[in-house]
Amino acid sequence: MTHASHDLTLADIARHLNVAFEGDGKQPVRGLATLKEAQSDQVAFLANRAYLKDLVATRAAAVLLHPEHAESCPVPRLEIDNPYLGYAQLSQLFDPLPARDVPGIHPSAVVAASASLGEGVSIQANAVVEEGVVLGEHVVVGAGSVIGADSVVGDHSRLHANVTVCHGVVIGQRVILQSGCVIGGDGFGFAHDGSRWHKIAQLGGVVLGDDVEVGSCSNIDRGALGDTVIGNDVKIDSQVQIAHNVTVGDHSALAGCSGIAGSTHVGQHCMLGGGAGLAGHITICDGVQITGMSLVTNSIHKPGVYSSGTGAMSNAQWRKNAVRFKQLDDIANRLSRLEKNHRGQM
Amino acid sequence: MTHASHDLTLADIARHLNVAFEGDGKQPVRGLATLKEAQSDQVAFLANRAYLKDLVATRAAAVLLHPEHAESCPVPRLEIDNPYLGYAQLSQLFDPLPARDVPGIHPSAVVAASASLGEGVSIQANAVVEEGVVLGEHVVVGAGSVIGADSVVGDHSRLHANVTVCHGVVIGQRVILQSGCVIGGDGFGFAHDGSRWHKIAQLGGVVLGDDVEVGSCSNIDRGALGDTVIGNDVKIDSQVQIAHNVTVGDHSALAGCSGIAGSTHVGQHCMLGGGAGLAGHITICDGVQITGMSLVTNSIHKPGVYSSGTGAMSNAQWRKNAVRFKQLDDIANRLSRLEKNHRGQM
Amino acid sequence: MTHASHDLTLADIARHLNVAFEGDGKQPVRGLATLKEAQSDQVAFLANRAYLKDLVATRAAAVLLHPEHAESCPVPRLEIDNPYLGYAQLSQLFDPLPARDVPGIHPSAVVAASASLGEGVSIQANAVVEEGVVLGEHVVVGAGSVIGADSVVGDHSRLHANVTVCHGVVIGQRVILQSGCVIGGDGFGFAHDGSRWHKIAQLGGVVLGDDVEVGSCSNIDRGALGDTVIGNDVKIDSQVQIAHNVTVGDHSALAGCSGIAGSTHVGQHCMLGGGAGLAGHITICDGVQITGMSLVTNSIHKPGVYSSGTGAMSNAQWRKNAVRFKQLDDIANRLSRLEKNHRGQM
Structure with a gap:
């Protein structure tokens, strides 16, 4: 290979x-x-x-x-x-x-007349570049990829096959978007009137810094009002969800299946383990690592490694312990009573 | 923006x-x-x-x-x-x-002769509409999207770019499908013969009610025999999985990365937090909220908020506690013994 | 339906x-x-x-x-x-x-002259087959799907609509790839120089055995040096992530939203429940079942059922117990002290 x-x-x-x-x-x-x-x-x-x-x-x-x-x-x-x-x-x-990238526009690709194409751009079979898009030099748009109206892609960035960049997205230089990822879909915003939901049009965009990579089947949603902003040199694995108005600082890395809920801010040089989740509207300072499948629901203000969950064990052992977890507050209260009684006896 | x-x-x-x-x-x-x-x-x-x-x-x-x-x-x-x-x-x-939606069929789109197109339909570049599809009035089919044979899409619904609607899917009015989502892929059904798997053809479909939204890279699988059914005004975020023969009641909302296993029924006005999971073959009544990354393995018959998991803490603190979790049943038994002895002494 | x-x-x-x-x-x-x-x-x-x-x-x-x-x-x-x-x-x-598969190449599909097509191949609208691809007999390439250069697809395999197979991927016979899945995107490999990340080109490929199925929006990443290898008769549900250089043994089944981190080896006849996660660089022996949303961070050498996590309960009850989880090591230590004192008294 x-x-x-x-x-x-x-x-x-x-x-x-x-x-x-x-x-x-x-x-x-x-x-x-x-x-x-x-x-x-x-x-x-x-x-x-x-x-x-x-x-x-x-x-x-x-x-x-x-x-x-x-x-x-x-x-x-x-x-x-x-x-x-x-x-x-x-x-x-x-x-x-890279040796396979033929500069030029494949005849089956659809490129709007108003799009601006940098030198050496390669637009592959059945790709679509909509109105007002600006592609920098040597940008590669893989087969079947779509770039929505008014989006901007910086020099030497590569969209692999079947990538979707929605309208009004700004992408830096040397960015790599793996197949199946979606940049700029609508954030999950609805107002409830007491009986039903009303959609909030997601009017912000997405800004990706330079040297960002986004993995297969990952998505970064557009902001509700302001933008969702991913810093420089941020590396995002496959199956990752980044919700609207999230910001991620430079050089952070997010492993597969992790997710960040809306309006959360992640600092620089942070790392999310696989399947980790950050709740919305919290702030994670620089230099934080979250281990795999941990859930963080409060802001973190001190660099370091954080975890939640329980380690795996045999199902038979686990069943016994998981039942006790539901009694844990009771266990703690009984222990306190026993300690108190014991002190009374001494 | x-x-x-x-x-x-x-x-x-x-x-x-x-x-x-x-x-x-x-x-x-x-x-x-x-x-x-x-x-x-x-x-x-x-x-x-x-x-x-x-x-x-x-x-x-x-x-x-x-x-x-x-x-x-x-x-x-x-x-x-x-x-x-x-x-x-x-x-x-x-x-x-909406201002950008040009009614008509882009010359690069492929629309089967047997498809029925409502007034004001917009079918964008390189989209594909297969045999027997019925599109209501003012339906928008984004660039690169594919609608499989015999599917029906209601008035004013919008498929963003690179959406896949498989064959025999029924979609209501004013539905919004974000890029990269897949409606009607095969459910995960196999029979085991003792040594290997045999595929069960997924013969059901998917029915989406009116005013449903499905986020980027989410999927709703088709039913094995009957249909997978999503009610009216159900809002589904990005990276969500809905397995075969699930039903979700009206006005429910499913946050990012959540998942519902096969044949589970979710009531009306329910909410799943990000990354929450529902096991298969269970029933969740109306008005239930599941907090982020919780796993529900049994039916819930009473409205309210439900949770599982442990909160995040420093990894050093977590390691100590997670070890103790594996001893929890033992701890509880030792506490009971101590209480018994203590009562014996008093 | x-x-x-x-x-x-x-x-x-x-x-x-x-x-x-x-x-x-x-x-x-x-x-x-x-x-x-x-x-x-x-x-x-x-x-x-x-x-x-x-x-x-x-x-x-x-x-x-x-x-x-x-x-x-x-x-x-x-x-x-x-x-x-x-x-x-x-x-x-x-x-x-199957009755709908018309053999031949749809005029809107783009097939490289150097591709080799077996008898009865069906290449549907707006699909793309790149240079050097080899398709076996009766292979179906759904609308909008892309097969990258030099990939090989075995007889009777089917790519549904909008599937992406990247370059240099080898796919067995009777394989089914659901819409939106991506086979062969880059693995998540970067070297850190103390201040920033440097991409490691992912030079390996992906090999899928015979009778494999991959669900909607799932991804299998290509290897860094060697290949990512999926055995025969492996069934992979929707929203699953398989990272680079993973191997999965024959007849294993991975439920929706599960994930396997890099270089982990899963044996034959294993089953991952929905949302389960395996850490990287571990080995799971044959015949292991991991229950839903469990995290496994160490190798497993004995067949059986394994679990982690806590069962769902009402949020009010959960809040009390989750607080106690953070005190668990302290609780265990206090219990031991009490037991010691008690023995001293007897």
Whole structure:
């Protein structure tokens, strides 16, 4: 699955990482692999001590590793302070997608006459670009994707296939939108008259900063009045919901199936675990981590790791304990009474 | 982001709400905003006492408010019993979408010859309308949306871009389907023969009442034999799953990431919080609220608010308590023994 | 909603199930229904003793049932060891979709010249098949679906409308992909340099075995280096997330809204309840069931049923108990002290 999009050598790799290299620079490199699975034309990396055992037996063409592990490496080495970062940088060289992007508009795509297209834009089969849209340079609009009226997409951003960007959305540079995600659907706003709901037109938009990524089947809803705002370098996994008027600070990361309810503010460098949920109208300060499937209903003002829930156990054990959870207040009161009586006796 | 689709004055606004108004009726109104952010050509509203502090300093063209707050308002006022409802009604005036709906069939759309199209229908670029579909008057089918064979869509309903309505689905009037939602995919039905699964063809359909809204990336699965039925005025947020043969009563609202398993019946005027889950084959009576991320595995026969789970705390504190949860039955038994012994001593 | 795609008789039904039948074999059968709702031209089934009360009053043309219930059946019977399985087999006869699949390429579809198409392939309106794709015999590509470059789809597989299969994905035979699902979006992989994220190109693919089904709006992300691998006969419901480099063993079933984080391995014949979550980098052995909305953060090495969480209760009761949960470690410590003191007294 991992093929080089063009011919590369170990010397190319070393140059790309800007690291010194000893060995046969002409050795072709056709891909990346784990230490264990790497063939003699693949580069591997050691980013976790747990894999030191695989290092000694690796057959890779070369290994990215921290200098402290240099001696244990049986093959040519690429020494680097942060091998995982080096791997990330190398991985880009082997991505087959960019080579396939043909600039221009596929004849089956529908592009409004009033849309403004930057240089090198690629609009693929059956995509739709509506009135007044502005696409920056080298924007890629995948097959079947739709960009609604008056939206703006920054340079070098990529919409994969079947992405929907609704009207009036502003997207930064180098943003990646995975297939099936929806940016700018209506927020969930209704007024109740005592017997039924009345829709509140969602008049705000969505603003995505630079270097944002949004995963498959995730959605970011448009604001009711102001905008929903996602900062720079925010990474959003698949199946994530971000409701109207949420703000997420720069460099935060939201794992799969997490959700943020309306008007909640998340700080910078925050991380939500998979399936975590934030209630609406709360504020999470910078540097907060929420562990998987935790629910947060109050603001958090102190950086750190927060959790809720109970760990998994056998269902038989769980049934007994879950019943007791419903008696917990009673248990605590009985304990207090017993302590009081006991003190009385002493 | 919030622009009037056409020129409106304060007099127009007052007339639309059917309220008395004193002041310069000719003042142009170009949008809505919060009390704090409103400019002199925007109308604001006070729907929550928490914002009384913003009322006294507002620069809005006028403010929708309850008569009891009239004296505190420094600008012209629109007095109304339910200002939030008034805001909802006004918001519709500023929605830019309806003005953009061009009636007719975009040349790139594919519409089966056997489809029946009501007056004023708008079928946008690259949409697909299959055999035997019936679209009511002024139905909008957004770009890239697909309506499967023999489905029916009522008057004034709107499918945003990239919506999928499968075959044999019946959709009421004034229904709004946000981008990426899927109505009528197969329910999750399989028979096990002891070693493998056999698919049960999902032969039922989906029926959506009038005034239903379904959020981005949500899905409502078709029934196995009978239909999955969503009542009138039911509001469904983004990332919601509704399984086969579920019924949801009129006026209920389901927040983001909630899910309802197969054959469960939800009453009228119910509310599911974000991420809440209902097990299959249970019944929830009218007027039940389930708080966020709660799991309900048994039927509920009494209106009220129901919850499960534990509140969030620091991970260090949580780890200690979560371990104790696994000992809870033991703790309860030890407490009972101690109480018994204690009574023996007294 | 449940109509026969062609004319069938009771004799046809009996022959299809390979069971003996006494009665009027020429009786037309126009569909399936529950015991309670079946009309005289519909076949019903009894798969659960709870419905024995409906059996005695049924008006069905015939009933599928276990021989032990034969005596209670007032209408012609089709005796079979596993009536639910029989119902699954019959249901296929009444699915209206296959009859609608017109072989060939709709003129609005875009199919790359380098794609290879098996016999009887049906590519519907506005679908896109990119360079190098290989479609087996009788593959159906629904309206608006996109298949990315170099992907392979096995014989008799069906993509419903608006499905996205990204590049380099391998799909087995008889696979069913419901609308809105995404196979092969990028996994959530980023390296942090101390201040910001760097994307790790996701160079692996996705491999789906034979007889896999994926529900509406679900996603299976591509691997970082190796592939994400879904075994044969794995059934995946709607709104499910499967992260990069996950493996799921044959015959497992994942209910709606469940999620599996990266590099986790799930065995064969496992079942995830709705909304259940598995943390990353863990291993679940064969034959494990996780109940609804449970979170599993450690590997499981023993077959059985596992759970986490707390049952739902009234919010008033819950508030008291949830507060006590935060004191649970303290409660346990106080109980131990009391027990110690008590023993000292005795």
